[in-house]
Amino acid sequence: MVLYIYSNVIGSFVFNTGLRIIDQTLFDEEDTVNNAINLNNNEWLEEEKALIKKHGHKIIYLGKKKTELIETSKDNRFELVNERISEIPNFYQLMRKAGIIIAKHKIKNSVKQDTLVIQAINNIDELDRVANTLVKRLREWYKLYLPEFSKKVRDNEKFVELILKNKKSELLKEINISSKKSMGANLAEADTKPIEELAKRITSLYDLRESQSQYLELIIKKTYPNMYAITGSQIGAKLISFAGSFEKLAKFPASTIQLLGAEEALFRHLKTGAKSPKYGILHEHPLVTQARASEREKVARALGDKISIAVKVDFFNGKFIGEKLRNYLEKKFIKKKK
CATH class of the missing domain: 1.10.246.90 (Nop domain)
Known part of the structure; x- marks a missing residue:
């Protein structure tokens, strides 16, 4: 009597000539992913080999395989075969569990280098937008204190760096303007402190952007x-x-x-x-x-x-x-x- 063997993501099944299941091996959860990959690559599974050995070589595999371990057949009765398999106890629960395991594996392995590159460049662009918005606010705020300096220094990073490192008197000397000629208000230390805090936060954004840029350059240079x-x-x-x-x-x-x-x-x-x-x-x-x-x-x-x-x-x-x-x-x- 000729028997048939067929496998899907939940197990391997042996059928008689009337395509009734006479034997089966359900996959363990830890083997689900590897078996699904092997099935997709038309490779023989260990469970299939064990069933073939158990039932002898008068057995035909329904489907394709890369190597001829036994005879294979492109039988067009897969709909009936799948119908028979669906009749086993807990079929839908087993299919659901296997589907979740395989889906998790695919999601986990879908993260590639280009995914990291996209996240890094998007983060850098967002840091630029946030920093530019905050610098605009900083310049408007600082103009109340020293408007002439904000106009003189166009580079945002240099502007933030200079107002953090220098006092008002030093900045006035740098742009050759006396304190009497300056239109800026004489703010108390309590009023200038929030401005300095904002400048420090913007500097931290610039530092973060630089580290992200270095990471991006490293991964691009190595991978592409x-x-x-x-x-x-x-x-x-x-x-x-x-x-x-x-x-x-x-x-x-x-x-x-x-x-x-x-x-x-x-x-x-x-x-x-x-x-x-x-x-x-x-x-x-x-x-x-x-x-x-x-x-x-x-x-x-x-x-x-x-x-x-x-x-x-x-x-x-x-x-x-x-x-x-x-x-x-x-x-x-x-x-x-x-």
């Missing part, structure tokens, strides 16, 4: 060396973030990479016929910012092309060619500019 060689850490991370994952970025053509970050302008162009964007986040790249306005589209197109190559090489773990690609771009555009 070819892309890093061309884009650096910040632009490379933003490209991954706009794409949604590094795998998606690797699948994009160069023209799409060129426009990443300009989605709103692109949709506006498609909807209203407004001017089409020429580049997205690549406008932050030094080669684009330093190029003449008439040549920026050309530079962005070349950048998108080389980034596309670098990303694909990184995705497939190819050799390091980032320096070669970067040198080509620098030689072509920096030399031309000179």
Whole structure:
């Protein structure tokens, strides 16, 4: 008599010629994930081998396997087989438990390096927004105390650093204004202390941003060396973030990479016929910012092309060619500019 064997995520089952279950081995919880992976890869399970040994070799596996341990069959009666399996006691509870175990495993293993990159660059962007908002408030507040200094120092980080390190008299000397000519109010120490506290908090945000940037550069440089060689850490991370994952970025053509970050302008162009964007986040790249306005589209197109190559090489773990690609771009555009 010919028997059949079939497996799913809860166990392995032996059927007679009438497709009635005559033997079964239900999987232990700790084996559920590995068995599900092996089934997906068409590998033989230990439970299947044990049942084959128990019932002899006159047994046919219903489905595909990579190796011919026994005869396999592409039988089209899987609906009936699954119906028979669903009749075993506690079937739905077992399927639910196995589904939860497998889902947890997939969620746990879905966190990859590009996921960390996206979180890091999003955090850096949010720190920038928060710090800029607070600096704006600090400048308005400090203008009550020393308005001339706020106008003189445009760099936000330097502004915060200087007001923390120097007293009002020292800052007045730095901008060559006497205290009598200053329009700032003479605030008491109790009134200037909250301003200093705000400046200290902003400094801590700058420090946090710096540490996050160092972490981002480390992970980008190590994981995506070819892309890093061309884009650096910040632009490379933003490209991954706009794409949604590094795998998606690797699948994009160069023209799409060129426009990443300009989605709103692109949709506006498609909807209203407004001017089409020429580049997205690549406008932050030094080669684009330093190029003449008439040549920026050309530079962005070349950048998108080389980034596309670098990303694909990184995705497939190819050799390091980032320096070669970067040198080509620098030689072509920096030399031309000179």
